[in-house]
Amino acid sequence: MSSSSLRLHRSRLLHCLRDPGESQDHTAYQYYSDGALVVGDGKIIAAGNASDLLEQWSAKAEIVDHDGKLIIPGLIDCHVHYPQVDAIASYGNQLLDWLERYTFPEESKFSDVEKCRATAEFFVDELLRNGTTSALVFASVHPQSVNSIFETAQRHSMRLAAGKVLMDRNCPPSLQDTAESAYRDSRELLERWHGQDRLHYAITPRFAPTCSDQQLSLAGQLATEFPDALVHTHLAENVSEVAWVAELFPAARSYLDVYKRFELLRERSVFAHCIHLDDIDRQNLASAGGAVAFCPTSNLFLGSGLFDLRKYRENNIRIGLGTDVGGGTSFSLFRTMSEAYKVLQMQQQSMPGVRGLYLATLGAAESLYIDQYVGNFLPGKEADFVVLDHRATPLLKRRLEVCKGIEEELFVQMMLSDDRSVYATYVLGECAYARETLVG
Numbered sequence: 001m002s003s004s005s006l007r008l009h010r011s012r013l014l015h016c017l018r019d020p021g022e023s024q025d026h027t028a029y030q031y032y033s034d035g036a037l038v039v040g041d042g043k044i045i046a047a048g049n050a051s052d053l054l055e056q057w058s059a060k061a062e063i064v065d066h067d068g069k070l071i072i073p074g075l076i077d078c079h080v081h082y083p084q085v086d087a088i089a090s091y092g093n094q095l096l097d098w099l100e101r102y103t104f105p106e107e108s109k110f111s112d113v114e115k116c117r118a119t120a121e122f123f124v125d126e127l128l129r130n131g132t133t134s135a136l137v138f139a140s141v142h143p144q145s146v147n148s149i150f151e152t153a154q155r156h157s158m159r160l161a162a163g164k165v166l167m168d169r170n171c172p173p174s175l176q177d178t179a180e181s182a183y184r185d186s187r188e189l190l191e192r193w194h195g196q197d198r199l200h201y202a203i204t205p206r207f208a209p210t211c212s213d214q215q216l217s218l219a220g221q222l223a224t225e226f227p228d229a230l231v232h233t234h235l236a237e238n239v240s241e242v243a244w245v246a247e248l249f250p251a252a253r254s255y256l257d258v259y260k261r262f263e264l265l266r267e268r269s270v271f272a273h274c275i276h277l278d279d280i281d282r283q284n285l286a287s288a289g290g291a292v293a294f295c296p297t298s299n300l301f302l303g304s305g306l307f308d309l310r311k312y313r314e315n316n317i318r319i320g321l322g323t324d325v326g327g328g329t330s331f332s333l334f335r336t337m338s339e340a341y342k343v344l345q346m347q348q349q350s351m352p353g354v355r356g357l358y359l360a361t362l363g364a365a366e367s368l369y370i371d372q373y374v375g376n377f378l379p380g381k382e383a384d385f386v387v388l389d390h391r392a393t394p395l396l397k398r399r400l401e402v403c404k405g406i407e408e409e410l411f412v413q414m415m416l417s418d419d420r421s422v423y424a425t426y427v428l429g430e431c432a433y434a435r436e437t438l439v440g
């Protein structure tokens with residue numbers, strides 16, 4: 001390792017070691033009020049007290065002093081649609097109408113490769129501006145939309161998963177593939193991109209209603225042929241959608257059972273929403289190793305329902321937060337944590353700030369099966385991290401000044417922060433976004 005690549009970031013430092021649960025579990029996280037993160041060749045070498053690490057590393061490493069700001073692991077978005085950037089904040093309607101009126105017309109524009117490239121560029125910039133360093137991303141039905149998001153993520157050295165959307169029925173003809181073309185195109189894209197640098201392929205049936213039996217069957221075949229690829233789809237988001245699935249697949253016991261029958265329920269399967277599932281579904285999800293993307297801003301915006309986090313965690317199901325832009329209303333995982341807290345409050349459940357952080361970092365990494373690479377600051381992991389500005393807004397500065405500890409501070413951040421709090425975002429130890437450079 002060249003000494004020039006060695007850096008010691010001095011700052012306050014916080015990361016999770018496991019799920020802290022609904023109560024404050026002080027052993028589930030580590031906080032250093034004067035901390036240091038030692039980074040070399042894009043990886044974490046050490047995280048701990050500045051006094052210890054300075055003694056060991058100050059002669060060898062470049063010191064970067066962040067002036068009392070707070071460093072946390074890079075945030076991870078478990079469910080987001082990049083072709084829906086321009087559909088965000090479209091008024092009214094629940095899921096099925098919303099898809100018809102806003103999403104499908106928007107996604108049809110991605111037949112144009114220039115549109116794909118320009119939107120992918122904006123989307124990745126927006127992730128980084130919000131402190132999001134990894135994401136599981138829906139592209140559109142068009143293979144070129146997948147190439148564009150992977151090319152852009154690769155250029156920014158990001159750990160990112162994406163896939164071509166599969167949809168061969170119940171959608172406009174301009175957006176339909178076929179069962180065979182979907183298999184062939186997905187396989188080609190998977191073989192091209194999966195495992196390239198930090199990229200992962202996700203086999204991406206849009207949702208059961210837009211996929212024929214034959215398409216789901218071939219998607220399941222692909223998932224079996226490539227067990228280390230992700231599967232990414234929607235599940236039980238909206239009551240009308242659930243009823244429609246029951247009509248379309250009368251032999252299935254439940255919506256989840258449709259995916260199970262087609263071999264799409266397995267480890268590395270990530271299901272967005274999961275609002276309307278029952279206990280048997282949850283047991284099946286747990287035993288298969290499937291994960292859930294909890295997307296509170298979307299669930300509230302589209303009136304879909306309240307996700308019952310407690311029941312899923314009781315089954316030890318992997319859960320991470322998703323923004324679900326454009327059904328979701330913010331790229332910020334802080335905004336998402338804040339809405340998650342309120343969704344849980346409506347169900348007499350709680351979410352301390354540290355648990356919010358867990359669901360947006362380590363919990364999300366576990367859900368995407370990338371926790372061996374990212375999610376916290378254990379030595380050897382990749383150095384993706386965010387520097388938070390505790391003076392980002394007058395209100396945040398004032399409120400944080402009267403906080404009595406890191407747990408209270410984190411809760412306040414969770415309620416009041418957004419992209420303005422992200423002072424800098426680092427990917428593989430290099431600064432990928434800095435707010436200051438934009439000022440003026």
Ligand SMILES: [Zn+2]
Binds near residue numbers: 079080234272324327
């Ligand atoms: Zn979605």
